[in-house]
Structure formats: C-alpha cells, structure tokens
Amino acid sequence: MVKEVTTNSEGLATGISYINKVDRKEYALKAKTVVLAASACSSARILLNSKSSQHPNGLGNGSDMIGRYLHDSTGSSRTFFIPDLMNRKTYNEDGVGGMHIYSPWWLDNKKLDFPRGYHIEVWGGLNMPSYGFGFGASDLNKYIGGTVGGYGDKLREDVKKFYGSVMGVSGRGECIARKDNYCEIDPTTVDEWGIPVLRFNYTWSDHERKQARHMHNTFEEIMYNVGGVALGEKPGAEKDYGLLNPGRIIHEVGTTRMGNDPRTSVVNQYQQMHEVKNVFVVDGGPFVSQADKNPTWTILALSWRTSEHIINQVKQQNI
Amino acid sequence: MDRRDSMKSLLVGSLAGGLVLKGCAPATTESDQQAPPIAEKYYGRTTDEIVRDNKLLEEHFFTIHELETIATLCDLILPATNSAGSAVEAGVPEFIEFMAKDMPDHQLPLRGGIMWLDSQSNKKFKRLFKLCSPEQHKELLDEIAYPKIDAKTPQPGVQFFTLIRDLTLTGYYTSKMGIEDLAFKGNQPNVWDGVPENVLKDHNVSYDPDWLAKCLDTSKRNDTAKWDDDGNLIT
Numbered sequence: 001m002v003k004e005v006t007t008n009s010e011g012l013a014t015g016i017s018y019i020n021k022v023d024r025k026e027y028a029l030k031a032k033t034v035v036l037a038a039s040a041c042s043s044a045r046i047l048l049n050s051k052s053s054q055h056p057n058g059l060g061n062g063s064d065m066i067g068r069y070l071h072d073s074t075g076s077s078r079t080f081f082i083p084d085l086m087n088r089k090t091y092n093e094d095g096v097g098g099m100h101i102y103s104p105w106w107l108d109n110k111k112l113d114f115p116r117g118y119h120i121e122v123w124g125g126l127n128m129p130s131y132g133f134g135f136g137a138s139d140l141n142k143y144i145g146g147t148v149g150g151y152g153d154k155l156r157e158d159v160k161k162f163y164g165s166v167m168g169v170s171g172r173g174e175c176i177a178r179k180d181n182y183c184e185i186d187p188t189t190v191d192e193w194g195i196p197v198l199r200f201n202y203t204w205s206d207h208e209r210k211q212a213r214h215m216h217n218t219f220e221e222i223m224y225n226v227g228g229v230a231l232g233e234k235p236g237a238e239k240d241y242g243l244l245n246p247g248r249i250i251h252e253v254g255t256t257r258m259g260n261d262p263r264t265s266v267v268n269q270y271q272q273m274h275e276v277k278n279v280f281v282v283d284g285g286p287f288v289s290q291a292d293k294n295p296t297w298t299i300l301a302l303s304w305r306t307s308e309h310i311i312n313q314v315k316q317q318n319i
Numbered sequence: 320m321d322r323r324d325s326m327k328s329l330l331v332g333s334l335a336g337g338l339v340l341k342g343c344a345p346a347t348t349e350s351d352q353q354a355p356p357i358a359e360k361y362y363g364r365t366t367d368e369i370v371r372d373n374k375l376l377e378e379h380f381f382t383i384h385e386l387e388t389i390a391t392l393c394d395l396i397l398p399a400t401n402s403a404g405s406a407v408e409a410g411v412p413e414f415i416e417f418m419a420k421d422m423p424d425h426q427l428p429l430r431g432g433i434m435w436l437d438s439q440s441n442k443k444f445k446r447l448f449k450l451c452s453p454e455q456h457k458e459l460l461d462e463i464a465y466p467k468i469d470a471k472t473p474q475p476g477v478q479f480f481t482l483i484r485d486l487t488l489t490g491y492y493t494s495k496m497g498i499e500d501l502a503f504k505g506n507q508p509n510v511w512d513g514v515p516e517n518v519l520k521d522h523n524v525s526y527d528p529d530w531l532a533k534c535l536d537t538s539k540r541n542d543t544a545k546w547d548d549d550g551n552l553i554t
C-alpha cells in the first residue's frame with residue numbers, strides 16, 4: 001500500500017514509501033522514475049499525501065489543481081414492460097447487459113439545451129436467474145388486465161409469461177468537468193494503514209440535469225414506439241431527473257488533469273508532472289474530459305503512449 | 320441495479336441451488352450433514368467468501384417449527400407439476416434459511432410473519448398453519464395472496480406473503496430444477512446461429528441477408544485464433 005512519493009532536496013522523486021500489508025511495516029523503494037497508476041482518486045491521494053518542504057501543498061501541486069475537475073459519467077435509467085415480448089420461446093441467449101447504442105451527440109447538439117451528449121445502453125432478455133429473479137413476478141398483470149398476486153400453478157405460469165418481457169434503458173453521458181468538483185485529503189480520518197483518506201465535494205450542475213431530462217424524454221419516445229409500457233415514475237426536477245449520485249457510474253477521472261499550462265493543469269501531454277519531471281500518472285486522472293464513454297481503453301492508450309515516451313526519455317538520458 | 324450489486328446477487332443467486340442445512344432442518348439426513356464444504360461445492364469463491372459462507376452455514380436462525388411452516392408455504396406457492404418438482408424438492412427452505420442469515424433484514428419480517436399466520440389459523444381453525452387442511456390453507460392464503468386495497472385485507476399478512484413468495488420464487492428459479500422449468504438455454508459457446516427463424520417470424524421481423532453474411536460465418540466458428548511472430552492475427 002503506497003503511502004507517498006519520496007523526494008530529494010531538489011524536489012525530484014526518489015522513490016516511494018509503502019506499507020507491507022502482511023507485516024504491517026513501512027518500507028521504502030528507491031526509483032529513478034515513479035509512475036502512478038492507482039486510479040484517478042487514489043493517485044491524487046498519494047500525491048496530496050506526499051508533502052515536503054519543496055512541495056508543501058502535495059507533490060507537484062503548486063497549481064492547486066490536484067483533486068480538482070473530478071468527474072464521473074452521468075447515469076439515469078428507466079425500465080419498460082414490452083407486452084409483445086410476453087410468453088417468449090426460450091433459445092440460445094442469456095440476455096443483454098448494457099449494449100451501447102451508437103448515438104453521437106444526438107445528431108446536431110446545437111439544438112440541445114445542454115453541452116456535449118450521452119449514449120443509451122439497453123438491457124434485458126432471457127437472462128440467467130439470479131437473486132431477485134421472480135420478485136413481484138405477477139405484478140405486470142396489472143398492465144394486461146390479469147390478476148396480480150396468487151400462488152400455485154397460476155404463479156408458475158406468470159413467471160414464464162413475463163420472463164424476458166422487461167427491458168431497461170440507461171443513459172450514460174458526459175459530465176462537464178468543473179474546478180469546484182474535487183477530492184481532497186480529509187484532515188481527520190486515516191485508513192487502517194494510518195494513511196489519510198480522501199473526502200469528496202461534488203455537485204451536479206444544470207448541464208447534467210438538463211441532459212438527464214433529455215435522456216428520460218428520449219427513453220419514453222423510443223420505448224413507446226416499440227409498444228413499451230413505462231414502469232415506475234418518470235423522475236422529475238425534484239429528483240434531478242433520476243441522476244445517480246456522482247461516483248455511481250464508476251468512471252471517475254480528471255483529478256490530475258493534462259494541459260500545456262502548469263498553472264491550470266498537473267501533467268503535460270505525456271502525463272508527466274509539470275512540477276516533478278520524473279513522476280508520471282497513467283490512470284484516468286489526466287483526463288480533461290471523458291466524453292460519454294467508459295474510460296478504460298483511453299487509459300490504456302494514453303499509458304501506452306506514456307510508456308514509449310519514458311523509454312525514449314531514458315534513452316536520451318533526460319530522466 | 321448497480322453493477323456491484325448485480326455481481327453480488329449473481330454470487331448469491333448461484334449459491335441458492337443446493338445449500339445444505341446442518342442439523343436443524345427436519346429433512347436433514349446424516350449424509351447431508353457431511354456435505355462438502357462450500358469451497359468444494361461451488362465455483363469461484365474467494366477465501367473470504369468461503370469463510371463467510373461456511374460461517375453462515377454453521378449458524379441456525381429458524382426453529383424447526385418455523386422451517387416446517389416455511390416448507391408448507393413453499394409447497395403451496397410452488398407445488399410440483401407433471402414436469403417439475405416442488406419448491407421443497409428444489410431446496411427452497413434451506414435457501415430461505417441461508418438468506419435470512421446472509422441478509423439479516425429478512426429475519427424479523429419472516430419470523431413475525433410466521434407467528435402472525437399461526438395466530439390467524441389458530442383464531443379461525445384452532446390449529447397451527449402447518450397442520451391445516453388444503454381447504455383451510457386456501458382460505459387463509461386467499462386473504463393475503465392478492466394485494467388489494469381494501470379495509471378488510473390484513474396488511475401484515477399481505478406483506479409477509481409477498482416476501483415469502485418472492486424468496487420462494489427466487490430460490491426455486493435459481494436452482495437447477497427451476498432453471499430447467501424455465502427452459503433457460505443460456506449462451507451456448509460456438510453455436511450462435513442468430514435468433515431462431517420461428518421466433519423472428521412470431522415478431523414479424525427477419526434478418527437482412529447482406530448483414531447476416533457479414534456478421535455470421537458458421538464455417539469458421541470452431542477455428543482457434545492464430546498469430547504470426549509479429550503478433551498479427553492470421554486466422
């Protein structure tokens with residue numbers, strides 16, 4: 001468990017100190033170059049915990065940007081009952097768990113009342129039963145004039161009648177990264193390794209709320225056109241249009257943002273820290289924006305690029 | 320559902336099938352008691368999960384009377400048919416015992432609900448629910464099995480029956496017997512030919528032959544991928 005990056009009198013990294021989880025003792029590792037890949041928030045945490053006289057605000061944090069511009073994808077969902085899919089024949093499939101529909105910025109996004117865009121994921125089908133299967137199994141009868149409730153053979157028939165007839169649609173979109181959405185070191189709390197933990201300050205803005213409103217209107221438009229019946233209430237303004245709490249879509253990025261200007265960014269185009277040239281960050285932290293998509297492939301691509309850069313720099317004896 | 324929750328429920332769901340209660344269930348036999356530890360029985364558990372599963376399996380929550388009442392209810396909810404076994408045959412009472420320990424929020428509503436049901440049957444028929452006749456069972460259940468907004472409906476009974484029905488269905492349909500009853504086919508590796516013709520017909524849709532030709536090449540589906548020395552795919 002890495003605690004901090006250690007530095008010398010010139011403020012350059014000399015390695016890391018870490019806790020061995022087995023013997024619970026602290027050790028030091030020496031290194032010429034340190035590459036952090038602890039995931040966006042954890043790398044920010046390590047950097048913020050690495051304070052020294054050269055880096056009193058955390059390693060490479062003269063700009064006070066580390067932890068800021070934290071953003072996660074937006075997420076809001078709805079489920080629909082599709083009467084046409086009742087009494088399905090079963091065959092070689094086990095359902096769909098979040099298929100992305102290609103929906104690039106909703107055609108011309110100038111007509112939207114929010115910036116950027118989102119995509120829709122659909123799920124449903126003849127999934128393998130898991131815990132929760134059969135809960136409320138006969139409730140859908142209320143939409144087709146059947147009897148809700150019961151037991152015995154009637155109930156067994158209901159299960160089969162409705163199996164695979166519910167579809168979900170989820171919107172996943174871009175949250176606009178903002179300086180005032182940030183994580184920072186919690187001054188009062190440590191984890192079991194004695195390392196100070198993060199605390200989070202994050203709110204949605206009208207950009208995300210309007211996007212989620214648009215999602216729900218679109219869900220209904222699509223699903224009514226396929227003959228679906230919406231389940232549950234459509235979430236309104238009082239519920240931020242069903243936006244899940246920040247962090248729930250688990251695409252947190254942005255905490256060590258990339259840029260050319262050391263005053264407004266933490267790393268350069270090679271994910272190298274502006275203020276500490278032998279430290280690199282290769283997780284989602286350097287993302288300035290994450291579009292509407294899941295981040296992993298971009299994390300991989302950028303870290304690949306950084307790896308090649310490090311090799312070149314080492315060969316040229318720059319680091 | 321949150322992806323983490325669904326992962327968890329997948330684990331719990333696959334665990335539902337054949338749990339064995341040690342010692343206290345009336346139907347428990349000697350060989351059941353020596354069932355292999357969960358580590359050998361189920362695939363894919365981490366060490367921490369195995370330790371927790373085994374700990375829960377060693378604990379008892381329900382009394383024998385409660386388990387017998389649960390078994391009676393389970394078989395009223397899903398009796399055997401010509402082609403499928405009953406909920407008790409699928410091991411659902413053992414599943415409910417496990418879930419009550421795994422998710423302790425279930426404990427009070429289940430225990431209280433069983434007492435409520437016994438007191439109803441005592442009032443009406445002067446006997447415990449599990450000892451009632453089929454007609455008496457029907458009379459008691461018909462009052463609580465259909466959620467009606469009606470002043471006369473005993474709401475605690477409706478709540479309890481909904482819970483036990485949900486758990487019975489989930490326990491049954493995550494067991495081998497239930498999966499077979501549902502005719503779940505799953506995803507069979509290397510045999511995807513698209514949605515069957517007769518299903519497409521039922522919904523008045525068909526594949527576009529051009530796209531089908533591009534997307535599905537059944538002649539190569541059993542080939543193993545090969546790469547050249549430079550890492551280029553050559554198959």
Ligand SMILES: Cc1cc2nc3c(=O)[nH]c(=O)nc-3n(C[C@H](O)[C@H](O)[C@H](O)COP(=O)(O)OP(=O)(O)OC[C@H]3O[C@@H](n4cnc5c(N)ncnc54)[C@H](O)[C@@H]3O)c2cc1C
Nearest residue numbers: 001002037038039040042250251283284294295296297322
């Ligand atoms: C349930 C779930 C589903 C997801 N689905 C998708 C998806 O479908 N597609 C997609 O693109 N993305 C998905 N994501 C997001 C994706 O997993 C992450 O964006 C990605 O894994 C981040 O990669 P990373 O290398 O930055 O960090 P991680 O993969 O989180 O790796 C960081 C590693 O560093 C270790 N670490 C952290 N702190 C320390 C420390 N102090 N000392 C030592 N080690 C440390 C961690 O243990 C971990 O092994 C999903 C995320 C979750 C949680």
